[in-house]
Amino acid sequence: MVLEDKMIANGEPEEEEEEEEEEEMVDPLETVREKCEQTEHCVHTRERLEACETRVGSRSETTEDCTEELFDFLHARDHCVAHKVFQSIK
Numbered sequence: 001m002v003l004e005d006k007m008i009a010n011g012e013p014e015e016e017e018e019e020e021e022e023e024e025m026v027d028p029l030e031t032v033r034e035k036c037e038q039t040e041h042c043v044h045t046r047e048r049l050e051a052c053e054t055r056v057g058s059r060s061e062t063t064e065d066c067t068e069e070l071f072d073f074l075h076a077r078d079h080c081v082a083h084k085v086f087q088s089i090k
Contacts, residue, residue: 029081036080045073 036042052066 029085032081032084033077036077036084039080042073042076042080045069045076049073 037046049066049069049072052069056062056064056066
């Protein structure tokens with residue numbers, strides 16, 4: 001730290017790193033997932049999942065969880081994604 005103070009006191013410029021502007025990479029899978037989540041079947045399963053989460057969250061003591069609803073939503077979304085991804089590969 002003393003060496004750094006001497007360098008600054010001597011008037012030597014500090015090395016500055018140049019930050020290159022990089023475009024954020026977008027995962028194509030995420031884009032397809034977002035589109036699939038807007039389809040009618042996915043919207044319906046998401047609504048069921050959210051209703052379950054609301055119901056479970058409103059209770060202080062419950063053994064219920066929303067695993068089934070979560071798996072239903074993920075299955076519907078991934079089914080849609082699979083069809084769209086494989087169509088683009090063909």
